[in-house]
Amino acid sequence: MSQDLLTEISNAFEPFDPPPQGAYVDCGSVRGDWSILTELGRKIIRSKTTTCQLYTGHRGAGKSTELLRLEKYLTEQKYFVVNFGADDEDIDIADTEYADILMACTKHLVKKVKFEDPNPLKGISSWLQARADSLSELLLTELKFDGLSLEQQVSQITKITATIKAQPDNRKKIRERINANAPSLLQVLNDFIDAGKKSLIKQGYKDLVLIVDNLDRIIESQKSANELSNYDEIFIKRHDQMRGLHCHVIYTVPIAMVYSERCTQLQNNFNETDVLPMIMLQNEKGEKSEEGLAKFREIIAKRIAPIAINGQDIGLTLSKAVETQVFESKEVLERLCLMSGGHIRLFIKMIQKALDHTDDLPISRKAVNRAIEDAKEDYLNAIFDHQWNLLSEVNATNQIPNAENDKEYPRLLANRCVLEYRYRDQDDKLKRWYAVHPLVKELDKFRV
Template sequence: MSDDLKKIYQVFDPAPLLADETDLYVDLDAVRGSSGLVKKLAKIIRLSDSPTCQLLAGHRGSGKSTEPWRLQGELESGKEKFFTVFCEILEDIEPNDVDFPDILIAIIRQMADQFRNRLGINLKPGYFKTRWEELKSFLGRDVDLTGVELNVGLAKFSTAIKSSPNTRQEIRKNLEPRTSSWIDAANDVISDAVLQLSKKNYVGLSIIVDGLDKMTLRAHPQVGCSTAEYLFAERHAQLTAFNCHLIYTMPIALAYSCRERDIANLYGYTAPPVVPMTMIVDTAGKRNNAGFDKFKELIRKRLHKTGTKEQDFFKSNSTRDKVIKYSGGQPRELITLIRDSIIEGELPITSSSVEKVKRKAHHAYARQLREEHWAIIEQVSKDNKLSRNEKNDHLCMELLDNRAILLYENGGEWYGVNPLLPTPPSSSKLKNEKKR
């Protein structure tokens, strides 16, 4: 296998771009209908004297995870710089089972880690250290926490929380009655952090918690709502209790659920900010050249980094355009389709390779979707609207979460069916199946 092919494959990595990968970044604001989102989030922080808590939603693959990295760069530049901790929450928690105590430990652990690694500052553990022995039993008798630093001690608990369901429940059970005390402990550490930052010419501290948008949507075992609703609504008081600026990513299905108004009111929004998809075609199915051009630029930038000419990469322009169309305006899906097409055949990528990848996506969705999903999908395909009510809300949340239905905001909010979905069962077939 040639080194050139390896470079090409690796540059088409669907992982979110990091702050220093500006050479690959393409600004999609104009074709997503989300103009200036990063600057707006930063503006709220810069204009506020007291701590703020903001939410950011978006489809997986919309480019949402790149926006927090841009926000970090925005906040850490200019005359008034905020040291910004980027907390990749999935390093510490299990997305299938998330609760506030896990998040608290993860935030403080990653904050202490980044202060040490980026600034050379060891934050004082304070109250946390006095609780080491009490929680030590969850880690095994052979664990010695004497003299450990804050980030190291909390890392041991994060590992236990993520890897063992039983240990996770026991730690939560121990922490839950003392939640307010643990929040106070976290704020003691944050106060020390802000003091240390002032000595390095930072005006404050902000923490971006990325990854909660990927939490699994399922019924909470104790309360009558989803785990996402429980965390962002019922745990609102705890999520907003930290004495610094916070931005949490949240599941798009929750942002567009029947609880949307409750969430907006709790966090002080007219509506939670959302990163929508790039418009590739309009509501009539007509090609949107501006969206296509941006995705062509996204491809060209990655090819340029490897020194590859576009005509040597795609068999034809129509093959390239087919990949863009099948992406549905999802940047990550575009990159994934290209990567899978590289594996499926030889370069240049052919239409046949792209179609094989599309068929695999068809089969994957066919296994996911149930009969009751198809009625909603067919309605969206007809009028580009997602009609929700208490009865079908959970189905709509599932379709948004698995990206069977995609959100667009160009010229007003509208919805489209993912081009990678298989051909839907006919309406007559659905009706006959319902009669059985």
């Protein structure tokens, strides 16, 4: 039974999957009272015009999970939501430009929005058909729309996005053809959206919301010193087109861009970017947050509770004794929590790693230490020699200095060596502070 149980527990902690049904834990109170329903949802519900919002946070902090929560909330409020992860099928995060995103949005909108028009894609299909000959050469397959069913037309669009993602040699040429005619493609896509919204309203929906997730994973690249980086091309140069869709839109954006000299331009183009803060397990003085630790215990309990072995609800029993039956002591569990820095995905990965070194419950101190040591190696490999002094500055001040070399700090935020936290003080003022990741502070090269 013990091996079956360990297998079930390990599978309950898949770091790249959203929490199982019923396992979501609301951590807003230890994120500075941040709520996606308030920060992003209300802007949509209370706006009489379409909105375009940017959303970011540390990789693995729970952004996608919160977006799923927002999708559920908006659906309950009678909004039709199209939510997709751009890197799943459509973009190569190591080489992404605006044209890739526009085609991905086109594909997912035409796949999801259903209405009565017998040929709803006539504008989009005509646009693509006019360029079919040149695109077919690059797709290495015929591109045609005449006489096809709706599903077959959608599959033709999927050919384009699949090629953009999978074939670097043809990617640039496809982009050139799309970029040269992007305004007209945007227009026919908006014609589709406008018609779709009319149909959705007849079906009882209030409006259409498009959520484009995982754009924060895009890796910044620059072809030459005289050219814009892909970040700037997408979110600065093309901001009018990014905002140009005739529906509510939420884009995730790389955190390194938000904490850079471009933040003012982003605010001017999109208004303020909403940031998902890290879960606070310690305050600036290093004192433990009992509320934050309780949230992490709840995360474990809710994932374990549904587990049953041979008809026995053993998971429910374990969920009530996480500190003594799942882990060998409260201290061992707390160390694992604190070493995560409040980073949910890392916390879950370390639990899974500790289970790899466990033959029987409870999880021992030795197994937890092995998981921590493995995680420390990842951070050691991510830090360059010249960055150690910068980390010491953050550790001393709990702030990101406005220094000559401040371009380094966005990089440290992006690779999670520095984490951002928020809380409300006694006067309900929002306080923002930064900390060096606890795993980094335990590395031999770190200097206080």
